[in-house]
Amino acid sequence: xxxxxxxxxxxxxxxxxxxxxxxxxxxxxxxxxxxxxxxxxxxxxxxxxxxxxxxxxxxxxxxxxxxxxxxxxxxxxxxxxxxxxxxxxxxxxxxxxxxxxxxxxxxxxxxxxxxxxxxxxxxxxxxxxxxxxxxxxxxxxxxxxxxxxxxxxxxxxxxxxxxxxxxxxxxxxxxxxxxxxxxxxxxxxxxxxxxxxxxxxxxxxxxxxxxxxxxxxxxxxxxxxxxxxxxxxxxxxxxxxxxxxxxxxxxxxxxxxxxxxxxxxxxxxxxxxxxxxxxxxxxxxxxxxxxxxxxxxxxxxxxxxxxxxxxxxxxxxxxxxxxxxxxxxxxxxxxxxxxxxxxxxxxxxxxxxxxxxxxxxxxxxxxxxxxxxxxxxxxxxxxxxxxxxxxxxxxxxxxxxxxxxxxxxxxxx
Numbered sequence: 001x002x003x004x005x006x007x008x009x010x011x012x013x014x015x016x017x018x019x020x021x022x023x024x025x026x027x028x029x030x031x032x033x034x035x036x037x038x039x040x041x042x043x044x045x046x047x048x049x050x051x052x053x054x055x056x057x058x059x060x061x062x063x064x065x066x067x068x069x070x071x072x073x074x075x076x077x078x079x080x081x082x083x084x085x086x087x088x089x090x091x092x093x094x095x096x097x098x099x100x101x102x103x104x105x106x107x108x109x110x111x112x113x114x115x116x117x118x119x120x121x122x123x124x125x126x127x128x129x130x131x132x133x134x135x136x137x138x139x140x141x142x143x144x145x146x147x148x149x150x151x152x153x154x155x156x157x158x159x160x161x162x163x164x165x166x167x168x169x170x171x172x173x174x175x176x177x178x179x180x181x182x183x184x185x186x187x188x189x190x191x192x193x194x195x196x197x198x199x200x201x202x203x204x205x206x207x208x209x210x211x212x213x214x215x216x217x218x219x220x221x222x223x224x225x226x227x228x229x230x231x232x233x234x235x236x237x238x239x240x241x242x243x244x245x246x247x248x249x250x251x252x253x254x255x256x257x258x259x260x261x262x263x264x265x266x267x268x269x270x271x272x273x274x275x276x277x278x279x280x281x282x283x284x285x286x287x288x289x290x291x292x293x294x295x296x297x298x299x300x301x302x303x304x305x306x307x308x309x310x311x312x313x314x315x316x317x318x319x320x321x322x323x324x325x326x327x328x329x330x331x332x333x334x335x336x337x338x339x340x341x342x343x344x345x346x347x348x349x350x351x352x353x354x355x356x357x358x359x360x361x362x363x364x365x366x367x368x369x370x371x372x373x374x375x376x377x378x379x380x381x382x383x384x385x386x387x388x389x390x391x392x393x394x395x396x397x398x399x400x401x402x403x404x405x406x407x408x409x410x411x412x413x
Contacts, residue, residue, distance in 0.1 A: 024369060025179040025228045026388050027166065027221070028119070030075070030135065031210070032068060033189025033350065034234035035197055036060070036360040042204050046215030047364065050232070054366030055374040055410040059357065060381050062236045064301045065266055066350045066359040068189070069102055071235035071381060072136035076182075077116030078385025078400035082302045084116040086136075087311045089351075090263050092270050094310050099261055109152070111141035119385065120147040122394050123180040131169050131178035133162045138182060149178055159185055159213040167220055170228065180392060185210060192238035196348040197358070218366075229367030229391055233384065238348045239321050239358040243335050247290050247319060249327040256280055261313070264324045265351030268313025277314050284315070290323035301353070321356050324349055371410050383407050 036059035039047055063074045063081055067089045070081035081087045090101045093113070100107050107113060118137050120130035124145050131149035132138035138150050149169060151157075162183060169178050191199075191206045214232075221228045249262055258271040258280075271277060277295065285293035294300040294316040302312050319325060326332050338345060352359055360378065369391050386404035389396045390411065396404060 022227055023174070023179060024391050024393075025170070025181065025226060026391055027181045027183065027217075027228060027230045028075075028135075028384075028388065029183045029214075029217075029230065029232045030072060030185070031188055031232060031234045031362070032184065032186045033192045033236065033238050034362050035188075035192070035237035035358065036362055038188065038203070038207060039362070041200070042207050044207055044211035046211045046218055047232070050214075050218055050230075050366050051364050053372050054364060054370050055372075055376060056365075057363040057376050057378055059360035059378040060233060060363040061360055061378050062354050062381055064354050065263065066236040066352060066354055067263065067265075068235050069136050071361075072184075073114065073116075073118070075233060075235070075381050075384050076118040076120075076135065076137055078382050078397070078402035079116045080303065080382060080401050082309070082312065083401060085114060085311060087302070088261075088263050088266070088268065090261050091268055091311050092259055092261050092313075094270070105152075109139045109141070111143065114140055114142045116142075116400070117397055118142055119180055119388055120150075120182065121145045122389070122397070123392065124148065126394055128180055128392060128394070129176060129178040130180040130182075131166075132182040133165055134184035135182035136184075147178070147180075147182075148176075153184075155186060159187070159210065160216065163213060163217045163220070166217065170221070170224055170226060180388075185213075188234075189238070192348040194347070196240040196346040197238040198240050198346065227368045229369050230365065231384065231388065232362065232364040233381070234361030235381075236350045236361055237357075237359045238350055239352065239356070241322055241324055241347050241349050243338065243345050243347065245290065245323045246326045246332060246335060247323055248329075248332065249317070249325040250329070252284055252317075256284070258314070260327070262325050262327050263351055264349055265319045267317040267325050269315040269317070271314040274314050280315050284317065291317050291319045291325075294318055319352065321352050321358065365410065369411055371412055374410055376410065379406055387411075 062071045065088055069089050070086050073084055073086045077084045092099050114137050121142050123130040130147040132147045134153050139152050187206050187210045191202055195202050253260055258269050261268045281293050296302045296312045382402035383406040385402045386396045387407040
């Protein structure tokens with residue numbers, strides 16, 4: 001009898017332990033500016049192995065505009081930018097009478113700018129602890145909630161420090177261990193902006209180092225007795241921009257009465273009198289070269305301006321691929337002097353139409369719940385949110401733009 005009792009007690013302990021260890025964890029990793037074709041071009045060892053054993057998309061289609069903040073927050077909420085409110089890296093909010101800019105720390109951490117329910121907020125609301133080593137929105141008190149563990153962004157923190165902290169989180173006692181973790185790496189965006197996505201030597205050098213750091217994470221996770229699913233994404237791609245392709249924004253908008261917020265590949269014009277929209281569109285578009293003029297009220301690119309339409313310009317100027325807007329005459333003069341010395345100088349940027357393949361990012365996934373060796377077609381990044389909800393057993397909000405049906409087939413039965 002005693003042996004039987006001992007057996008059942010041992011079985012109960014095993015069952016309890018098993019229940020704890022099978023609770024799934026998701027690590028969502030963003031590789032900022034990682035273009036859809038980099039893996040094929042450079043064959044990084046660890047990412048290639050990760051892809052081979054998991055599911056990969058042909059590309060990840062960003063939301064418009066193809067900028068860092070709107071798309072990270074779209075991935076985090078399953079909402080398009082016009083629905084979650086971060087409609088660009090820079091934009092004007094007439095309700096607050098303030099321009100949101102990604103370098104204004106006091107605004108970045110202010111949750112009142114952010115709509116939707118980010119994954120970390122949804123997790124915390126449902127009893128799952130979340131952690132973030134940098135991700136757009138994770139520093140803000142969205143709905144009064146931040147992840148249980150997070151850091152204010154500091155680009156000086158090296159990648160292995162971030163990886164090491166994730167290992168610490170994963171090895172915490174189950175009662176306090178985060179199961180929704182986000183990470184962010186800026187390497188490929190940094191080198192892409194500085195040298196352009198066509199500079200193979202410098203891209204390969206940076207990617208090789210990043211791949212080794214990611215490899216340390218991938219291998220380390222395998223050594224843990226936990227069900228960890230890793231999803232690797234990027235917010236956008238990158239396009240080459242010759243310096244001579246600048247567009248003098250202050251010249252083409254001369255005489256327009258309103259506030260202009262320039263984001264490089266696109267610019268928002270907030271008119272003093274919105275009734276002037278058609279007149280301004282005709283005026284600016286008359287001799288347009290290297291750009292087009294959009295009317296957001298007609299659903300051009302921003303598909304729905306009802307939720308946060310006042311944050312979107314009355315008129316949008318969108319540069320053609322490889323062109324960009326500048327509004328500082330002194331800076332343009334510096335560039336012109338540089339071009340006289342070397343006309344081959346190229347930079348990289350993004351923000352253009354998501355219809356350009358160069359703007360597409362990546363989606364790679366691997367883990368106990370992910371099918372192996374599967375290749376899928378390109379899809380919009382709004383659909384990542386419900387997939388992660390499904391893996392974690394979180395309720396999927398009914399008001400999001402993403403659909404579970406898009407990515408549910410990549411899950412094992």
